[in-house]
Amino acid sequence: MNKRVDLPEKKYEGYIFDLDGTLVDSMPLHYKAWRKALARAGAPESVFREDEFYSCGGKSANDVVYFLNERYGLVMDAESTAADKRRIYLEMLEEEGMQPIGEVLEFVHSLGDAPKAIATGSAIPGARRTLAA
Structure with missing residues (x-):
């Protein structure tokens, strides 16, 4: 997905x-991993279109499954489906790797010694492996 990156112009004490x-x-x-996990859980292919996926940004994996169950009248087990999605993501990450978003990475490097942190709604093991990749 090519999207415009809006970088801050103002300087802050930390980022x-x-x-x-x-x-x-x-x-x-993540979307490919969801598609595979949902298929394994018995969801029809029409469930969880890409626009729905992006609208669920910030929801926990379990909450995504609850949302899909309610919206489509499904009975997928939230814990096992979410855990399967996380496993699939990690497997795909190993196979396919991960690319930083270049413009943002350049900005991070331009900040020098300014304090920086990463926030994520991802499970910690997946976030660490994503960063390592």
Whole structure:
């Protein structure tokens, strides 16, 4: 997904960056992992269109499954489906790797010694592996 990156012009004492879709272009891989996990859980292919996926940004994996169950009248187990999605994502990450969003990475490097942090709604093991990749 090529999107315009709006970088701050004002200088701040510190910066907090989101991980998925901001520092790294991980959203397409997350979507592919969701598609595979949902298919394994018995969801029809028509469930969880890409626009729905992006509208669920910030929801926990379990909450995404609850949302889909309610919206489509499904009975997928939230914990096992979410855990399967996380496993699939990590497998795909190993196979396909991950690319930073270059413009944002350049901005991070331009900040020098300014305090920086990463915030994410991702599970910690997945976030660490995403950063390592």
